[in-house]
Amino acid sequence: MTDTVVIAFPRSFKQARRIAEHLNATLLPYDTEVFARAFASAQRIVALMATGIVVRSIASLIEDKWVDPAVVVVSPDLSYAIPLVGGHHGANQLARELAPLGIRPVITTATETTGKESVEVIAEQYGCDIANRDSTRRVNAAILDGDVPVYAIRGPAVVIASPEVSVLFNKGSYTLGIGCRKGVRKDEVLDAIRQALRSSGISHTDVFAYATTVKKISESGLTEAITSLSAGLVFLDDDTINTQPLQSPSRAGRVGLLGVAEPCALAVSKHKKLVMKKTVFGRVTIAIAR
Numbered sequence: 001m002t003d004t005v006v007i008a009f010p011r012s013f014k015q016a017r018r019i020a021e022h023l024n025a026t027l028l029p030y031d032t033e034v035f036a037r038a039f040a041s042a043q044r045i046v047a048l049m050a051t052g053i054v055v056r057s058i059a060s061l062i063e064d065k066w067v068d069p070a071v072v073v074v075s076p077d078l079s080y081a082i083p084l085v086g087g088h089h090g091a092n093q094l095a096r097e098l099a100p101l102g103i104r105p106v107i108t109t110a111t112e113t114t115g116k117e118s119v120e121v122i123a124e125q126y127g128c129d130i131a132n133r134d135s136t137r138r139v140n141a142a143i144l145d146g147d148v149p150v151y152a153i154r155g156p157a158v159v160i161a162s163p164e165v166s167v168l169f170n171k172g173s174y175t176l177g178i179g180c181r182k183g184v185r186k187d188e189v190l191d192a193i194r195q196a197l198r199s200s201g202i203s204h205t206d207v208f209a210y211a212t213t214v215k216k217i218s219e220s221g222l223t224e225a226i227t228s229l230s231a232g233l234v235f236l237d238d239d240t241i242n243t244q245p246l247q248s249p250s251r252a253g254r255v256g257l258l259g260v261a262e263p264c265a266l267a268v269s270k271h272k273k274l275v276m277k278k279t280v281f282g283r284v285t286i287a288i289a290r
Helices: 010-023 034-041 051-058 091-097 119-125 133-145 186-200 220-228 238-242 251-255 261-267
Strands: 004-008 026-029 044-048 070-074 080-085 128-130 168-170 174-180 207-213 233-236 274-281 284-289
Touching (some): 004 034, 010 044, 010 091, 026 034, 034 044, 034 051, 044 091, 051 070, 070 091, 080 091, 119 133, 128 133, 174 186, 174 220, 174 261, 174 274, 186 220, 186 284, 233 261, 261 284
Parallel strands (some): 004 026, 004 044, 174 207
Antiparallel strands (some): 070 080
């Protein structure tokens, strides 16, 4: 199965095949479980059928706009393509890709309908991912009300951003949460990162961001290590860390934190799943999430 699927009733296969060939997609016949299978394996779904059927089929499958596949409904007469789920997360673009077939995209997301670009669209244009995804709701609302500046900052640098600022980093799949002892050296941090990535079978190019507590903002060895990797280091406030689900017991409670490595990795991750629990490498502790 490709990452794009077209779902249709057999009577609509002639039209559906045109769409599938145009998108280089997999064509699937409709049955009661087809959307569940597609949600588990595809990134983009085109449904050639009535909107009501699709809504009822996917209602129980929708979890989070950041991980759900983009869903576009195409009317049976091939007149309209309606992004139903994930407009800012691929569905608007998918609908536009159908325009050469004479299918009109019906875009309803507020930023696009007013001729403006959302945070998600800007991130895609720059080839980036959004570190603090909760910020997009407020930033997109601000974009609707007026111009919101976009700043490109080249390091070494430290950025302290409020919740109303969306922070974009280079694309990647994994986040590393890092805790360390006071006075840790750059070489210790780099060695710990290499060991953690090697043991997990992850390339450093697949790392989206590194994260730690704001209490470590003065640890020069830590910041120098991440800067040398040309990567982004996020300093998280106590509230952000302490709202993450508890994973492993931690002595960070002595400084008022639920933990450091694991909650920091989870806080900026995309899928909120640990792939490596906190592991101690000398004076550095690392956890990895995706």
